Amino acid sequence: LSPYAGILEEGKDFSLEALRVHFEELLDKYEFLVVEGAGGVAVPVKGNYDYAKLARDWGLKTILVARAGLGTINHSFLSWFYMKAMDVEPIAIVMNGFEGRDVSERTNPFIVEELTGVRVIKVPRVEGLLLPAEKRKLLAELVGF
Incomplete structure (x- = not known):
C-alpha cells in the first residue's frame, strides 16, 4: 500500500x-x-x-531493486527511465531472487545492464539468510560506506 x-x-x-x-x-x-x-x-x-x-x-543515492524473472527488462528499464527523467541516477540495479534456471533470468541481467549502463547485481534466492558477505560488501562500497 x-x-x-x-x-x-x-x-x-x-x-x-x-x-x-x-x-x-x-x-x-x-x-x-x-x-x-x-x-x-x-x-x-x-x-x-x-x-x-x-x-x-x-539527495539520496539510489539502488533500483527488481525481481530476476520474466518481465524484468520492461520493469527495470521503465523504472530507470523514470528515475533519469526525475534527475535520479541509480548507482546499481539489484535483481532479487536470482536462480538462473530459465532463459529470462540468465539473460535479463546482461540486457538490463546494456540498456541502462547501470551495473546489475544478481542476488540469489536464499531462504531465511542474510545477503551473502561479498554482496553486502559490494553494496556498502557502492553507497560509499
Missing part, C-alpha cells in the same frame, strides 16, 4: 517537512541509513509527490 493510499484510507495526513526533519536527525545520529520505498519509484508518497522526487530532493 502506498503512503498516499494510507492517507486516503485512514483520513490521516503527515508532513513531508516533518519527515525530512526526522530523516536529517537520524543522519546526525547514525553513520548509514537505508531509505526504502514501498512499491516502486513512481508510487505516490503524498499526492503527486513520489519516491523518485523524494530521492532527488533528499
Whole structure:
C-alpha cells in the first residue's frame, strides 16, 4: 500500500517537512541509513509527490531493486527511465531472487545492464539468510560506506 493510499484510507495526513526533519536527525545520529520505498519509484508518497522526487530532493543515492524473472527488462528499464527523467541516477540495479534456471533470468541481467549502463547485481534466492558477505560488501562500497 502506498503512503498516499494510507492517507486516503485512514483520513490521516503527515508532513513531508516533518519527515525530512526526522530523516536529517537520524543522519546526525547514525553513520548509514537505508531509505526504502514501498512499491516502486513512481508510487505516490503524498499526492503527486513520489519516491523518485523524494530521492532527488533528499539527495539520496539510489539502488533500483527488481525481481530476476520474466518481465524484468520492461520493469527495470521503465523504472530507470523514470528515475533519469526525475534527475535520479541509480548507482546499481539489484535483481532479487536470482536462480538462473530459465532463459529470462540468465539473460535479463546482461540486457538490463546494456540498456541502462547501470551495473546489475544478481542476488540469489536464499531462504531465511542474510545477503551473502561479498554482496553486502559490494553494496556498502557502492553507497560509499
